[in-house]
Amino acid sequence: xxxxxxxxxxxxxxxxxxxxxxxASAPAQAAGKPPPASPAGKQSAAADVAKARxxxxxxxxxxxxxxxxxxxxxxxxxxxxxxxxxxxxxGAAHKPDIAEDDRDALLDEAIxxxxxxxxxxxxxxxxxxxxxxxxxxxxxxxxxxxxxxxxLAGKPPAAVALNVNRFLAQIRARKRWxxxxxxxxxxxxxxxxxxxxxTIVLDTPLGRLPxxxxxxxxxxxxxxxxxxxxxxxxxxxxxxxxxxSGADFSRREYRSDELDxxxxxxxIGPRWLIGRASDASLLASxxxxxxxxxxxxxxxxxxxxxRHRLNRRTTAFLNAARHxxxxxxxxxxxxxxxxxxxxxxxxxxxxxxxxxxxxxGQQRTEEExxxxxWRSVRFGTTxxxxxxxxxxxxxxxxxxxxQGNWGPFVIGGVVSQIV
Numbered sequence: 001x002x003x004x005x006x007x008x009x010x011x012x013x014x015x016x017x018x019x020x021x022x023x024a025s026a027p028a029q030a031a032g033k034p035p036p037a038s039p040a041g042k043q044s045a046a047a048d049v050a051k052a053r054x055x056x057x058x059x060x061x062x063x064x065x066x067x068x069x070x071x072x073x074x075x076x077x078x079x080x081x082x083x084x085x086x087x088x089x090x091g092a093a094h095k096p097d098i099a100e101d102d103r104d105a106l107l108d109e110a111i112x113x114x115x116x117x118x119x120x121x122x123x124x125x126x127x128x129x130x131x132x133x134x135x136x137x138x139x140x141x142x143x144x145x146x147x148x149x150x151x152l153a154g155k156p157p158a159a160v161a162l163n164v165n166r167f168l169a170q171i172r173a174r175k176r177w178x179x180x181x182x183x184x185x186x187x188x189x190x191x192x193x194x195x196x197x198x199t200i201v202l203d204t205p206l207g208r209l210p211x212x213x214x215x216x217x218x219x220x221x222x223x224x225x226x227x228x229x230x231x232x233x234x235x236x237x238x239x240x241x242x243x244x245s246g247a248d249f250s251r252r253e254y255r256s257d258e259l260d261x262x263x264x265x266x267x268i269g270p271r272w273l274i275g276r277a278s279d280a281s282l283l284a285s286x287x288x289x290x291x292x293x294x295x296x297x298x299x300x301x302x303x304x305x306x307r308h309r310l311n312r313r314t315t316a317f318l319n320a321a322r323h324x325x326x327x328x329x330x331x332x333x334x335x336x337x338x339x340x341x342x343x344x345x346x347x348x349x350x351x352x353x354x355x356x357x358x359x360x361g362q363q364r365t366e367e368e369x370x371x372x373x374w375r376s377v378r379f380g381t382t383x384x385x386x387x388x389x390x391x392x393x394x395x396x397x398x399x400x401x402x403q404g405n406w407g408p409f410v411i412g413g414v415v416s417q418i419v
Contacts, residue, residue, distance in 0.1 A: 125154035
């Protein structure tokens with residue numbers, strides 16, 4: 001959490017401008033179907049909402065909250081009451097003389113109300129804008145950035161988009177801590193990278209000839225469980241420079257213990273903020289990997305990361321790494337590993353995110369027959385649905401080409417396969 005500070009004048013103006021530009025359309029956008037009620041009940045609720053709105057225009061947010069809180073209770077609370085409750089709570093939290101605990105409580109109240117409304121109607125841009133602003137004021141920048149980017153995908157007016165970009169720039173400049181935790185199913189059609197074929201055909205000086213492939217291992221297909229967690233802190237060195245340090249943990253577990261894989265990594269190095277839309281990092285990194293709960297290898301090297309926002313909805317990234325790998329037992333696999341990847345993230349709509357990427361890598365092992373190059377293609381998407389449901393998925397296809405000296409049996413000394 002980031003301690004509260006009054007917004008810079010430019011950002012405070014951004015909030016007011018965004019609010020004023022969309023205020024006229026907000027009640028219609030946020031309107032939902034209220035629960036069945038008598039005409040008298042509807043008139044009373046409408047009168048209370050109108051009274052609360054009038055108080056908010058005079059800056060009397062606390063009085064408006066007292067009126068709106070009873071209206072916003074229950075699963076079928078009127079949408080306009082939820083929306084105004086969120087606005088009033090944000091307004092009350094932004095007062096400079098409020099205690100920090102009270103400010104956090106008000107922002108939590110605003111977030112809860114706006115989230116409740118977005119669960120019903122995830123496409124409402126104005127509601128998402130106010131939710132992003134509440135996260136920003138509370139210092140939860142990862143969530144704020146995500147929602148601001150979704151607002152941009154809704155093609156808001158140019159002035160609103162400009163101010164949202166100012167928020168995003170402020171988030172990037174003040175970023176300190178970041179934490180990530182996740183879990184997923186990990187289906188794999190060939191988890192141990194084996195083949196069931198016992199006869200393979202290779203190009204030789206005598207033509208295409210069959211060879212017997214001897215292996216006691218069969219391809220294993222299964223669904224594993226993947227979990228990961230990590231954190232990072234960025235220490236400000238100057239307005240445009242940060243010192244990054246962090247660590248990550250990941251584990252993929254299958255029914256067969258022999259396929260289990262665990263990694264622990266750590267990194268440290270500078271980050272350069274290049275203008276408003278770009279940044280780059282140069283990191284020293286180390287990794288320890290376990291296979292079947294036994295120490296497998298260690299990596300030590302450097303990593304370069306770059307990111308650039310192409311436009312309101314599209315971000316490009318490029319990562320490159322070079323590490324020296326040393327195995328505990330399989331010393332013939334020791335050698336440098338190079339990995340390069342790039343791609344784009346596209347916020348197609350306020351409820352749909354798409355990402356795609358390409359990768360290339362190479363491992364130069366001491367044993368020539370084990371030297372190989374790989375290429376990969378990745379595609380993923382996430383879709384927000386009504387009632388709080390989110391669906392998505394990611395798929396990766398990877399080719400591996402062994403470049404070792406297989407001659408004189410193989411022309412060119414190259415064997416290719418898809419794993």
